[in-house]
Amino acid sequence: MQESLKDIGGHITGKWNNNSYRIVRKLGTGGTAEVFLVEGEGKKRYAMKVSQDSLSLNREYQLIKKFSDIEFVVNVYEMDDFHRGGCIYHFLLLDYIQGDNLKVYTEKKQLQRTTILGMILILLKVLESFHQKGYILGDLKLENIMFDQKQKAIRLIDLGGVVEIGATVKEYTPAYDRGAWRCGKRRAEVSYDLFTLNMMLILLLIGEKLNPLKQKKEDIFQKVRNLEISEELKGLVIDMMLNQCYNSSQFAKKINELYNKEKLNLVKMSKVRGDALISNIFRISLGFFIATGCLILITHW
């Protein structure tokens, strides 16, 4: 267990690169690391991830650099060390993203079904960009996705679960993990990622916590069947949970169809109001996405 950096306040100067940062406040704690909001030169704000576990921090540094061309991944600026109370701490300097993570956001506000489906489409695109490089995202979950208020976009804040296709899944969250639901192996395959995404879809549709230690997959199916959603969507999420029978482009195609139907229904009922923040994001990213999505689908088929 890591000693908590309670009294980290003041300034931190990196041992090797000599850059100084003023600690503004703590943003959160996760696993073996703590994250602080810091101010660098010219009052520019960053998120600083601090840990004593150099191995896992280095791993994250390498992964973020490797996937830096994916627009959904945060930027990393430097990796350095500092001393406090006789201990060495390592840190990463990352983009500071202003906004809520999806978990916090969905707890505040119930998302519309079109919004949910639209977001799943965007996330499918995110996953696709990892798969093309021979990796899976692994630990996809609401907590790891941020709504960037400034850029009006979705950003991934934790790549700790990323592993090469064919390797062991290193980090996972039981509610999203097909091993825990006894629906497949904990092996890094494209279908593993699709399973986590499908669980996220189910979670957002049902709107309550899922726990594989207390529930069976049949309990989840029952909850899905009781929802007031189209039979097509019910069938899709149940089939995907059972045996991940669709590949990325088939899944994307199905979701896209359902998205368009829902959208049409909404227009008919002239109920398009939109959640203030989300609709902004989607006006921009969905337009763009649907255009490229269709293109991908056409070329894949």
Place this chain on the structure above:
Amino acid sequence: MEINEATIKEIIVVTDGQSNIGGNPVEAARKAFRKGITVSTIGIIDQKEQREAPFQEVVNMAEAGGGHYEYTYIDNLSQTIHTLSHKTVTSTLQEAVNKQLKQLMGNELNQMPPESRSKLLNYIDKYSDEVGVCCCILLDCSGSMAHKIQSARHSILDLLDSFGNRKGRIDIAVVAFPGEQADTCRVLHHFNDDLNQMERNLHRMKPKGGTPTAVAIDYATKLIEDFYSVGRNKERITALEEYVV
């Protein structure tokens, strides 16, 4: 360290209370560590429990055993064992690399600039999935575990799924303590047993009695030593169902 021969040996103690029968578990952990076996500990805390540090013994055992410790709810047991085991592997490798570096250039990993350190860490990270691991899980089956045993069983089965996908070799044994008598322990699953039998074997857990942690650590140490002296491919010579100290 010989790359192909290297195996990391570890004991993971899962307990929800203080040892109350037999010798001193901290001493037992120290003895195991001297024999090249790392001892890590997991303290199971109740969902309701608000106490910050329920049992100091969990910390002391891990310190003496050269391992790590973690408190967790029974629901997170599988992931916690997995994380601890991974930590043991990586820190053992890091220590080995540090030792070599010190001899070669009088420097440790942390004293190297991040860029050159990165290269070594990448190697350790990759190798941590390939090195052989021998892991004995010691499961507290005292009376107080009665209502958690179902979750514990589930966690260990779940763990096999993660371990099974490692590139390197993994040998797992599960030992429950106490066994039939108060100061004994009981092998639920031996290193050589068929992994498909694990589920059936785990149903032999019968939570009752006290917590003879020291006895269990001594036993696990011997189990690992025997396994390596006999040779892991040969048949087990005696069926060690019960081990009386």
